[in-house]
Amino acid sequence: MMRSWWWSISQTLARPWMLWSIFVAVTLLASLGLGLLSYHAMHLSRVRQIAEASKELQQNVRVALWRLDSRLGPFIATANDHRPPLMADHDPTYIRCRFLIANAVAIAGPTAQPGRSSGAKGKSSASVPRYQSRDAITAPDGRLDPELNRGEAFAELRARVPAPQMMQAAQQWMPNEIASLVAQPSADSNQLELQNRNSLVQQQFALNQFAQAAQQNVAGPVPQTENQISIRPIWIDAELFVLRTRLDGQIEGAWLDWPRLRNSMMDDIADLIPQATFAPLPTPQTADPEFALAAIPAQISVPLPADTSTSWSPTDTSLCFAWSAWAVTILIAALALGRLIAISERRAAFVSAVTHELRTPLTTFRLYSDLLARDIVSDPDQRRDYLQTLCREADRLSHLVDNVLRYSKLQHTAPHACTQLVDVDTWISRITPRLASRLAEVQLTLVTEFDSGSQVRMDDQAIEQAVFNLVDNAAKYAADADDRRVHFSAKRRAGTFVLTVADHGPGIPHALTGTLFQPFTKSSDVAAETASGVGLGLSLVKQIATALGGTVTHRPTSGGGATLQIQLPQHGSHR
Structure with a gap:
């Protein structure tokens, strides 16, 4: 019975149409399997390419943040000094004007000297914060330095941001919010990077504090209190300011030209991230440690990794060779099967x-x-x-x-x-x-x-x-x-x-x-x-x-x- 059944099957399989049907079915199944394998291989290749691009972008972002914080730290620390700020090429045009906020200081024009008041008028306004320009600085020979005379910017500042609003914003940002954001230890690599960069910036600020304390004839070490000389950049009405508190309670400030500074920062990292932009951080809660700057309350905005789906990868080359070999194999097998069937039929004849x-x-x-x-x-x-x-x-x-x-x-x-x-x-x-x-x-x-x-x-x-x-x-x-x-x-x-x-x-x-x-x-x-x-x-x-x-x-x-x-x-x- 078994032999009869097996003989019947072998005779059926010996028919040419049955052999061709089996060959086509096996070829289709094998092609389907190779197609699924190719799909998964290409998908994994795309995922790997995206992961590599994301990793490269992340590394470039880290290098860019270190580069920018290393450059911005000294600039922010010296933005309120009378000497030119420590920027590349010593360009002072990133500062629109410098000012002083005092609790009992009369509003002075561009030619007023810092620390001077108008007597009775100052007494009548002792509790009202007021601006005083710090840009009309006399040279050693007693003449005004025209390059540092920014009276128009000072007038615009008084019109846009009243002194009480500036004072209130400064109090809300004390202590330094970026510093407080990274105060707690963390095992996250991005958080650790931000902490390390913030340490570098704080060192620059500390050096400036000692220098200012020496200028104000403070004997002994600088007191480590909330009223010590501190520097903090803040945002007010989409404008960036650098405020510095003095030991006598007065606040010095510098109004930065954010568009120009931002363009300069973009040029600095153009070799790493050509399409990078910068977004302000009005509140520290919106900061992302992976992209936040430590020197100023801003973070870098980077484009998504480029779509590499149309790029040719080694996986695509391997799959191309595999499919070519598979096509040649099918062709050879079909020719061999056809020849075998033809020979079998001729021998039977x-x-x-x-x-x-x-x-x-x-x-x-x-x-x-x-x-x-x-x-x-x-x-x-x-x-x-x-x-x-x-x-x-x-x-x-x-x-x-x-x-x-x-x-x-x-x-x-x-x-x-x-x-x-x-x-x-x-x-x-x-x-x-x-x-x-x-x-x-x-x-x-x-x-x-x-x-x-x-x-x-x-x-x-x-x-x-x-x-x-x-x-x-x-x-x-x-x-x-x-x-x-x-x-x-x-x-x-x-x-x-x-x-x-x-x-x-x-x-x-x-x-x-x-x-x-x-x-x-x-x-x-x-x-x-x-x-x-x-x-x-x-x-x-x-x-x-x-x-x-x-x-x-x-x-x-x-x-x-x-x-x-x-x-x-x-x-x-x-x-």
């Missing part, structure tokens, strides 16, 4: 054709030998006819076996030409009786034409079998022709030896010319309907000619029929 070809002579052998063995045939002439029939069938079987054996030998061994110098007259006289006898079986006549007295180099045994196959083919298909002649010629032409067999039969249909020299092209059904044979004769002719370096061609015979020609190359001069 060959087996069926050989079975048909063997059945007729074996039946004749069995019948005639049985009649002769029992002495049923007593007539001598009839016995002679039976014996001649047995000889013809034996020759037919011998020819069939010779073709199969020689074809098998040529298929399984490398072509090796055993050529020798052959006299054409002797060779023609040897093979002509055999050719004529085969044609005589179907009442055809052999007409020969050859170059007498010439010699050629060839394998005479192999060429004899090839010529006999051509004549045998003519005997099979031209047996009913009106012109009963079959022409055989052997001539030398321009370095070649040409053997031609032409008949006047129906010829070869154009549809069959493509498979004319293919082996095993005749099934049992075709063999039963056409002339005898297994479809191996012309294929063997081509194999023999190819082994000798020659060619086989076909053309129609003038007036009807088929002409097949063997051309063998000849090297050297022979008679």
Whole structure:
């Protein structure tokens, strides 16, 4: 039962359509698996590229923040000093004006000196904070320094931000909010980075505090209290100010030109983050430690990592090679499967054709030998006819076996030409009786034409079998022709030896010319309907000619029929 079931399955799978169906199904499944694998590989590649871009961007942000805080720290610390601030190229244009807020100081114009008041007027306004300009600073010779005279900016400051509002904002930002934001220890790397940068900025501020305390003649160490000299940048109405408290309770301030300062900061980090911008931090709660500056209440705004989905990656290259190899593999497998199926079908056709070809002579052998063995045939002439029939069938079987054996030998061994110098007259006289006898079986006549007295180099045994196959083919298909002649010629032409067999039969249909020299092209059904044979004769002719370096061609015979020609190359001069 099991063997019957397995045999049924194997027979079903042996059918060509079933093999192709399995091949297509396996190919589709494998392609689907490779496609899913490629999708996940490309997705992981994109994720990795985005992660690498984000990591590079994060590293650039850290370097940019360190660079900016290292530059802004000294600038903020010295923004309220009379000397130029410590910026690149010592450019003082980042400060629009300097001012002083005192609890009992009269409003002074651009030419007022710091610390001076107007007597009674100052007493009447002792509790009201007021501005005093610090930009009209006299030089050592007593004249005003015009480069530091910013009266217009001071007037704009008094109009935009009243002194009480400035005082209130300063009190709200005490102590330094950025410093308080990083006061607590943290294990977060961004928080630690901010703490380290803030420490650097506070060191700059501390140096400035000692310098200011020395200028105000404070003896001994500077007191560490909330009323000590402190520096804090703050935002008021989208404008950036740097306020510095003095030991006498007064507040010094500098109004910074934020647009110009921001552009300068963007230029400083253009090599790291070309599209970076800066956003103010009105309250410290909105600060992100990863992007916040320690020197001023602002943070850097960076664009998202560039989309790398259209960029070519090594993963894409590998997948391209993998898909190319897969496509080539499918193509080779399809060609191999097609060839295997074709060979299998031809071999099956060959087996069926050989079975048909063997059945007729074996039946004749069995019948005639049985009649002769029992002495049923007593007539001598009839016995002679039976014996001649047995000889013809034996020759037919011998020819069939010779073709199969020689074809098998040529298929399984490398072509090796055993050529020798052959006299054409002797060779023609040897093979002509055999050719004529085969044609005589179907009442055809052999007409020969050859170059007498010439010699050629060839394998005479192999060429004899090839010529006999051509004549045998003519005997099979031209047996009913009106012109009963079959022409055989052997001539030398321009370095070649040409053997031609032409008949006047129906010829070869154009549809069959493509498979004319293919082996095993005749099934049992075709063999039963056409002339005898297994479809191996012309294929063997081509194999023999190819082994000798020659060619086989076909053309129609003038007036009807088929002409097949063997051309063998000849090297050297022979008679």
